[in-house]
Amino acid sequence: MTESPTRRISVNGVELAWDAWGEERPPPPLVLCHGFIGSSFDFALQVDALAADRYVVALDQRGHGLSEKTHDAATYSVAQLSSDLISFIESATRPPVDLLGHSLGGRVVLGAVLQRPELVRSLILMDTSAWSFLPEDPQLRALMGGFIESFDPSGELPDPTSMRGPEDDLIEAATPGSWRDHKLDLYRSFDPSAFKALGSELFSSQALSVRDRLPEIACPVTVLVGENDHPFVDQAPALAAELPEGRLAVIDGAYHSPQLTHPQVWRAALAEHLARPLRSGGSS
Numbered sequence: 001m002t003e004s005p006t007r008r009i010s011v012n013g014v015e016l017a018w019d020a021w022g023e024e025r026p027p028p029p030l031v032l033c034h035g036f037i038g039s040s041f042d043f044a045l046q047v048d049a050l051a052a053d054r055y056v057v058a059l060d061q062r063g064h065g066l067s068e069k070t071h072d073a074a075t076y077s078v079a080q081l082s083s084d085l086i087s088f089i090e091s092a093t094r095p096p097v098d099l100l101g102h103s104l105g106g107r108v109v110l111g112a113v114l115q116r117p118e119l120v121r122s123l124i125l126m127d128t129s130a131w132s133f134l135p136e137d138p139q140l141r142a143l144m145g146g147f148i149e150s151f152d153p154s155g156e157l158p159d160p161t162s163m164r165g166p167e168d169d170l171i172e173a174a175t176p177g178s179w180r181d182h183k184l185d186l187y188r189s190f191d192p193s194a195f196k197a198l199g200s201e202l203f204s205s206q207a208l209s210v211r212d213r214l215p216e217i218a219c220p221v222t223v224l225v226g227e228n229d230h231p232f233v234d235q236a237p238a239l240a241a242e243l244p245e246g247r248l249a250v251i252d253g254a255y256h257s258p259q260l261t262h263p264q265v266w267r268a269a270l271a272e273h274l275a276r277p278l279r280s281g282g283s284s
Contacts (some may be wrong), residue, residue, distance in 0.1 A: 004041050004066050004186065005058065011087045012080070017066035018059035018092060022051030028121050032058040032272070035083060039065025039186050042102070045173060045179060046259050049267060054274070057093055061085075061108070061196030065186050073153060076197035078104070078208060082111030089119050096121040099273055103128050103256065104202060110150030110208075110210055113217055124273055127232050127256050130239055131209035133202040136231050148199040153192040160187055167255035168229070174261050201214040212214045215240045221246045222273040224256030224266075249273075 005019030019040065020029075030050060034042045038056035050056045060067040061081050070076070085108055091093050099120050101109030106128025111119045134141045142284045151158075172180065201208060223240040227250050240246035249269045251258045258266045 004044075004182070005060060006038065007019075008046065009048075009088065009092055011084050011091065014062045014070065014075075014084070014086060016059050016062065016068070016084065018057065018088070020055060020057045020092075021047050022053075022055045024055045024094070027054050028095075029055045029057050029097045030270075031089065031093060031099050032056065033065065033099065033101045033105035033109055034058070034061065035105050036202060037064070037187060037190055037195065038102070038105075039183075039185055041065060041179075041183055042257065043259060045129040046263055046267065049263075050270070057097075059085075059088055059092075061105070062197075063191035065189075069189075069191035069194070071153075071191060071193050072107070073193040073197040075190075076194045078107055078198065078201050079111060081108045081198075082115065085109065085112045086116050086119065089116075095119040098122045098124070100124040100126055100270070101128060102126040102215045102259075104133075104198065107133075107202075107208055107210075110217075113219070114210060117216075117218065120219055121213055121278070122222075122273065122276065123217070124222050124224055124270065125239065126224045127226060127229050127258070129235050130214055130242075131211040131235070132172055132231070133208070134231070136234065145204045148196070148203050151192075151196055151199070153196040155192070157188065157190060157195060160184065167254070167257065167261065170261040171257065174263070185188055211242065214239075215244060217243055217245075220273070220276045220278065220284070221243060222249055222269070222276075223247065224249045224251070224258075224269055224273075225257050226256060226262075227252050228254065229256045233255075247273075247276075 005017045225236045240248035
């Protein structure tokens with residue numbers, strides 16, 4: 001995969017862009033759900049390798065990538081994205097699926113599996129949280145919350161260079177310039193209303209917590225996180241421990257997007273997870 005997805009599907013009143021790779025046959029499909037301000041293109045450099053032995057599906061969530069932008073903050077919420085994902089899995093795949101959620105996508109897939117557990121064979125929760133996306137530092141928390149609160153969706157998106165961090169050097173060293181250019185173009189097409197609404201949910205409150213419901217998730221789960229990805233790596237041991245079938249996998253040296261900076265280790269972690277048996281099929 002070198003470009004964005006080419007297929008489209010109508011889900012809950014919007015059109016979502018999506019695509020698939022590999023042969024549609026057993027084992028179950030692997031569905032990739034990207035994070036905040038991202039798109040399915042975040043996995044573009046890995047889908048061909050993943051599709052060598054399974055059917056791989058990726059979608060752009062509403063407001064992201066090539067999916068429809070409503071320009072209406074009221075149409076964007078984590079609950080809505082979970083509902084979209086449920087409808088997408090039912091319409092575009094043959095469930096149950098193996099489901100990976102990255103960052104915001106992790107919280108989206110948690111919402112989906114809690115509503116419709118029969119659609120999901122297993123989960124990979126990648127650099128994400130079930131209770132808080134806020135940093136531990138009080139000053140940084142206040143800074144992020146204030147920034148989202150003051151953001152005006154009628155204006156322009158924030159300059160991505162203002163959000164630059166230590167991971168960016170690793171990404172630049174590991175990815176082609178053409179990939180980075182296209183990713184920047186996709187970011188510029190992100191719906192500012194989605195930035196405001198979803199950012200407010202993720203970074204301005206604790207209302208997203210589903211921590212008390214983690215014991216309900218009976219399928220195999222791998223909590224996959226970069227060693228340097230705070231606050232998610234700090235939460236990851238508890239997240240894995242509170243899931244009945246949870247396991248923890250930490251990628252040394254990685255930050256928030258290990259599929260970009262540590263692709264071989266990331267694919268190996270996925271392969272190990274996907275080889276796990278269901279509880280009915282043996283010990284996990």
